[in-house]
Amino acid sequence: MxxxxxxxxxxxxxxxxxxxxxxxxxxxxxxxxxxxxxxxxxxxxxxxxxxxxxxxxxxxxxxxxxxxxxxxxxxxxxxxxxxxxxxxxxxxxxxxxxxxSAVEMAQVIIAAPFHKLQRDNVMKVERLSVDELSKSGATTLSEGITTIAGVESISTGVGIGKPVIRGLSANRVLTYAQGVRLENQQFGDEHGLGLNASGTGSVEVIKGPASLLYGSDALGGVLYFNPEPFAAVGKTTADATATYFSNTQGYSFNAGAQTSGEKLKFLARVAYDAHSDYEAGDGTRVTNSRFNETDLKTGLRYQGNKVKSTFRYNYNRANIGIPEELGAQTTEKKPVEPYQEIDNHILSLENNHFFNNSSLDVKLGYIFNDRREFEEHEEGEPEEGPALQMKLNTLNYDVKYNLPDLGDFETIVGVQGMFQKNKNFGEEILIPDATVVDIGVLGTTHYHLEKIDIQAGLRYDIRKLDSDAAFTLEGEMFIPALERDFNSFNAALGAKFDIDKQLSGRVNLASGFRAPNLAELTSNGVHEGTNRYEVGNPNLDNEQNLQLDVSLEYGNEHVEIFANGFYNLVDNFIFILPTGEMIDDNFVFNYVQDDSKLYGGEFGLHLHPHPLDWLHLESSFQTVTGEMDNGENLPLIPANSIRNTLNVEFGANKFFKQSEAFVTLLSVMDQDNTSASELRTGGYSLVNLGASASLQLNATTVDLRFAITNIFNKEYISHLSRLKSDGIMNMGRNITGTVIIGI
Known part of the structure; x- marks a missing residue:
């Protein structure tokens, strides 16, 4: 403290x-x-x-x-x-x-240190604007990020999506929003991202261990969501967006306003989304896959000559149905039992102080997550309160000092930490009341030469976890009190080098760690979201990994080619295995550990042939293999896939300020390399298309967007769908139409 x-x-x-x-x-x-x-x-x-x-x-x-x-x-x-x-x-x-350059308009990366352009970063970081994600026709933010090579999503219908980076998910992927670490009980398979696309400017993806910068839980990578920027000085703007989704008969509305003076800036945005049960390719609606979401974001900034202070607040309420089987066919939008009702409050305060040749950055974040789960009850019985209710309070801080440059060296030192408290209020207990305290110290430096940039860093973390006992000592669901301390040293070393003007390469070697979470350490009961009896292991050790990344990029005025390869060794990988026993008609699963490895990469090209300046062809291939030391496959490894997109830019004319159209073919291969608890998944191909145009009507801008996903209404099941074991298919054809008005 x-x-x-x-x-x-x-x-x-x-x-x-x-x-x-x-x-x-x-x-x-x-x-x-x-x-x-x-x-x-x-x-x-x-x-x-x-x-x-x-x-x-x-x-x-x-x-x-x-x-x-x-x-x-x-x-x-x-x-x-x-x-x-x-x-x-x-x-x-x-x-x-x-x-x-027809290919490159590089952006500044915020998730990595030193705020370099994408092309200048020693660490390979992908960046995509949320505006681009929405043009693809994605229904939710978690679905939209899967257009980034190497990123997938574990889904429960449409309303729940959990990010996967190169085969790693849950607590191995850290999410940042408003510049602070997002904590919302992300350990659960059926716990979604918890963020709304409205008011989100872009997403940056670090693929691989980022514990040097972010501490525990960044072993697999980081999703860094940047909020929408404030208006320029002297500007006042407003906009409103409306979208209709044919498949779910859903709609999404959001409206925002911004105003900026010389020193003070303000913005606010409100959004509401509602969706009925989605329709699979065979025309069947998936019962209780409906969801609705209310979102409010606001921000205030003071911009002085030597200090910049930014306060942001985000409230998100989500009501999400949990589909279990096919049943009543309806287009109602209010979830029925079982369903989740989740409140997220995110408050962040960022202060940047600028000295003569150095700067100090201080970030404080407070996240309050109230998760309520309502179970089915007999018809005629009065509706009771939530069977499960967990309130998670998290306070985190991040202090970094950017030292004065010493020749070609840029150096950052810092301290990060977190204080977290989990409290149960429902009849059932999934994880016990507990407190978690983190503290980490780090230092990283960047050395710039004419044709090579080198970056290195070192970090030490301590995590202290204390949990209370739950249930009575005589009961079979008794969870004993637990006190555990975890610590880890981690390091990173990387280099980016320019082989010539058009060819560059990167080599990065980094370690990461993840302390086991409360569910893995203390579970002893039925996890309703997964329909299994889970038993934790209080003796689990840190997961520790070491990953080598190698990439090559070639680019000229009309073509870009990239190849990213990785090899990831993970010691003490934690996973869950069935024991073959049953308790209360539920199969028993235990948490265990084994050394593992993951390897693969992403490869692709972007072709912009001369003189066809209006034509873009983008193609990417992603692959990942996950294996344990005993030769068995790791669970939840995405299938290999190829994404081909043809984009046509029509340019300005007397009707439109700009316009474009695209068609995408996504080919997903068979997934035969499954774990003992998984089923094989067959391959499939999906065709998506869309178009967008922008009109300028005096001081008003009108954007029109149209997209069709799964245009041929393909019947398919994704390997990362949690509904796969019940034979429930993914979404069929979906037509979206969007109108954005800005002044």
Whole structure:
């Protein structure tokens, strides 16, 4: 707690300064000297502007220090360069010439340290805007992220989706929202992501151990959801979105507004989604797969010359049916028993303090998760309260100091921690009342040379877990009290090198760890969501892994080719196995450990042939194999797949500001490499298509979107569907139509 109070004190420091540093200049196309309507941005400060019709820009209010200036414009390679502002009232003139590039418009990565562009990061990080995900026709955010190579989702119908990165899921994949660690009882198979796409700007994916940056539970990777940005200085904007989904007869509405002054910025957004039971390819509706969701997001920022302070709040209420078997065919949208009712509150406070040649970043987060599960009761009996209710309170902090640059070295040191308390209020207990305390210290440095960048880091973590006893000592479901301490050293070393102007490579070696969760340590009872009797193991050790990543990327003006390979050794991998016994008509499963390995990768190309500048062909292949040391296969390993997308850009005309269309063929192969508790899954192919257009009507922008997923109404079952064992198929054809109005 001492660290928390120190962090809170730092957050309350207010700096008053008179620095009025600025940059100005012009942005033109290399060779032609034609002015460009580009965006100028300083990611560390989150301030930016746009050029005028003559390509001129000016950006003021920059504190003393060294900052990266980024310039981007569609169709041109993103410009990125560091500049130093050595004293007060420094004014720099930076004229930028941008090179044409049909493939690359690189973005700044927030999930990795040092805020580099994608192409400059030592660690390979994928980034995709949520706007792009919505164009694909995805019904939910968890479905949308599966368009990223190497990312899949364990699904329970449509309303529940759990991310999978290269075969690892649950507590092995850490989710960040609003810059803080999201904790919402993610250990459960039927516990979904818990985030709504509205008010979310983009997602960044780290594939592989990221414990150096994020501590326990980042053994498999990180999903980092960036919130929508504030409006530019002096701007006030508003927008509203409406979407209809034919398959679920569902709808989604959201509306938001933003306003920004010189120093204060504010935004707010509200959303509501509702869906009926989804319809499989054979025309049958999957009973109780319905769900609805209410979401509210708001944010307030103070932007001074030497301090930036951002407060954000997100409330999410989800009512999600748990499908068990095919039954009554209805288009009702209110879930029936069994169902979950979940409240998530996320509060975050981020303070960035800028000194002459260094900076201090302090983040505080508070997450309150109230999970209620209602079971079926006999007809005629009065409806009772939730059978299971767990309230999880989590306070986390993250303090990082960016040291002054020492030559070509950039260095960050920091401390992170978490205090968490779980409390039961229902009749049933899935996991006992418990507290978890984390603390970790880290240091990482980046060394830049002309053709090679090297990054290295070291971290030490301690986790203390205390749980109370549950039920009576005489009862067969008795859960004894538990006190365990876990600790781990982790390190990372990587390099990015430019072989020539068009070919680059990356090599990364990193370790990660995951402390066993409460369910794995203490379970002793029926887990209704999985229909099995689970028995925990209080003697489980840390999962510890070591992963090697190698990647090559080739890109010129009209083609990009990439190959990413990985080999992941996981010691003490925790999994659940059936014992063959039964208790209360439920099969008994025990948590056990064994050393394991996973290997595979993602490979693909993006073709943009000259002179067909309006045509894009993207193709990617992903594969992962998971094996235990005893030769058996790991469970929940996604099938190999190939995704081919043909995209056509029509450009501006007298009707549309811009428009495009796409068609995608997703080919999923047989999954024969199954664990002892899984069934083989046959392969299938799905065809999706869509189109979008943007109109400018005076000061109003209207975006129109249309998409069809599974256009041929294919009957199929995904290997990662939790409904597979009951023979329940995935969603059939779904037509979505979206209208977005912005002013």
């Amino acid at each position: 001492k660290t928390f109070y120190m962090s809170l004190l730092l957050c309350l420091i207010v700096f008053t300064a008179r620095s009025q540093n600025s940059i100005s200049g012009t942005v033109t196309a290399a060779g032609s000297n034609e002015p460009l309507l580009a965006a100028i941005y300083i990611p560390q400060l989150e301030i930016g502007t746009e050029t005028d019709l003559n390509g001129y820009y000016e950006l003021k209010g920059i504190p003393t220090g060294t900052f990266t200036v980024v310039c981007s414009f569609l169709g041109y390679a993103t410009y990125s360069e560091k500049f130093s502002f050595s004293g007060e009232n420094t004014s720099l003139t930076i004229d930028i010439e941008m090179e044409e």
